[in-house]
Amino acid sequence: DTGVSQDPRHKITKRGQNVTFRCDPISEHNRLYWYRQTLGQGPEFLTYFQNEAQLEKSRLLSDRFSAERPKGSFSTLEIQRTEQGDSAMYLCASTPPAGELFFGEGSRLTVL
């Protein structure tokens, strides 16, 4: 499978715990994006990388959130001290220099 891969697909955690999601983009894609989708809503932009550089972060990305793409390949999104409001689907997408976004199937987070 050569699509965007996300892991884990589902995560249930208790409030206050840290969680980390991983995204493996399509190999030749230099841009990688993170979006968040809450129930009944469309996805919302969080941040994006061009190669290893994080070029923009949304105001939605509080200090408890950190994203990295250390070697310009896979990316991680960590949420520290999770809150119930963090419960959502976290979607990763990648794109070549010119072309449409290819999304992964998402990582669903439930914070109890």
Add this chain to the structure above:
Amino acid sequence: AQKITQTQPGMFVQEKEAVTLDCTYDTSDQSYGLFWYKQPSSGEMIFLIYQGSYDEQNATEGRYSLNFQKARKSANLVISASQLGDSAMYFCAMSPIIQGAQKLVFGQGTRLTINP
């Protein structure tokens, strides 16, 4: 700021009929892109069609076409000859065109159900 409005929370259509999903947008940008995505129950967002703000002709991709009316700021998706597999959530989105980055702003979506 950009905004997408999808006013149809749900649509029910008979198989083989055509269906139009409404989308209006608001932006002060001169250059922007308009997108439609399909989201089946598996959760993956599947790209359907793209229209650039300076494209004079409406985009088409197979059974999908985008009815772009710039003056009315609308970008409706038309699906011809609907199939049972078309049942899904459909999202309209837009992005400014800045060095190729796609910071999409999505609408709230329309749930399309195709009845046999």
